[in-house]
Amino acid sequence: MNFPQELKRLVPVKLRVIRSNAIHALRRDSAYYEHEGRREFFQKAFRGLQFNGIPGDYAEFGCCGAMTFRLAYAAARQCAHSARLWAFDSFQGLPPQAGQADSHPMWVEGDMSMSLKDFRSVCASVGMKESDYTAVAGFYGDTLEPAGLSTPNRPDRLALVYIDCDLYSSTVQVLQFLAPRLRHGMVVAFDDYFCTSADAVSGERLAMLEFLDGQTDFAFLPYLPIGWHGMSFIVENRRLLNRAAHGEKV
Ligand SMILES: C[S@@+](CC[C@H](N)C(=O)[O-])C[C@H]1O[C@@H](n2cnc3c(N)ncnc32)[C@H](O)[C@@H]1O
Helix, strand or coil: CCCCHHHHHHHHHHHHHHHHHHHHHHHHHHHHHHHHHHHHHHHHHHHHHHHCCCCCEEEEECCCCCHHHHHHHHHHHHCCCCCCEEEEECCCCCCCCCCHHHCCCCCCCCCCCCCHHHHHHHHHHCCCCHHHEEEEECCHHHHCCCCCCCCCCCCCCEEEEEECCCCHHHHHHHHHHHHHHCCCCCEEEECCCCCCCCCCCCHHHHHHHHHHHCCCCEEEEEEEEECCCEEEEEEEEHHHHHHHHHHHHC
C-alpha cells in the first residue's frame, strides 16, 4: 500500500511521541513505586521502634532532595516516636568514584546535589522546623570522625540509620562512624543495597559485607526490604543472642 508522502512523514513522528510518552509514564510509575516503597519502610520501621520502646535519633547519610528525610520525619511523627533528625551530606553532590568498588553507571561525580539552603526550604515546606533536625554539611572524610564518640554535635544514641550515599567508599566511612554507636534493637537501612555492578559485588553491599566480617559484638538480622533496591537490618547484641540461645551458661 502506498502512503501519501505527508502520512509517511507523520507516522514516525507520531510513533516517536508515543514512545517518549511511554518512557515518561514508565519513569513516572517507577518513581511512584520507589517513593511508596520507602514510605512503607519508614512507617513500618518507626512503628516497630515505637512498639519495642527503642528511643533514639534518626541519622540519614545522603540527603539531597530531602525525599527520604521528609518521609522519615512524617513517619516518626505519625508513630509518636520522638527521634531527632540528623542530615549528613556534602550538599555538593556525589564525590568522585574512588575505585572499582564505587563503579556504577548511575553514580556520577557532582550528581544529586542540592544546596543546604534549598534542603532547608524543602524541609520547611512540609512543616519541619530547623529545631527538629541538624544538618551536617561536608564530605564524610571531613565530618565523620573515624571512630569513637568524641566529636561534639554528633548523635550518640541512634534508633534508625538510613544510608543513601550510593558509593562503596562513602558507605565505608559511614559504617566506621556507626561502629561505636551500634545498639541492640536499632535499625540500619541501606537504600542501595541491591544496586551493584554487573560483574562484581560493589557499592553499599560490599561495604556491609566487609563491615560484618570484622563485627564481633553485633549481628545484623535481615529486616524489611526497601522497594526493589534497598534492605534493612535490626542490630542484635551477640552477648544477648548467645544468652538467648544457651541460657545463663554464657
Ligand atoms: C541518592 S542521593 C540521596 C537522596 C536522598 N536520600 C533523597 O531521598 O532525596 C545521594 C547523596 O549522597 C551524598 N554523598 C555521597 N557520598 C558522600 C560523601 N562522601 N560525603 C557527603 N555526602 C555524600 C551526595 O551528596 C548525595 O546527595
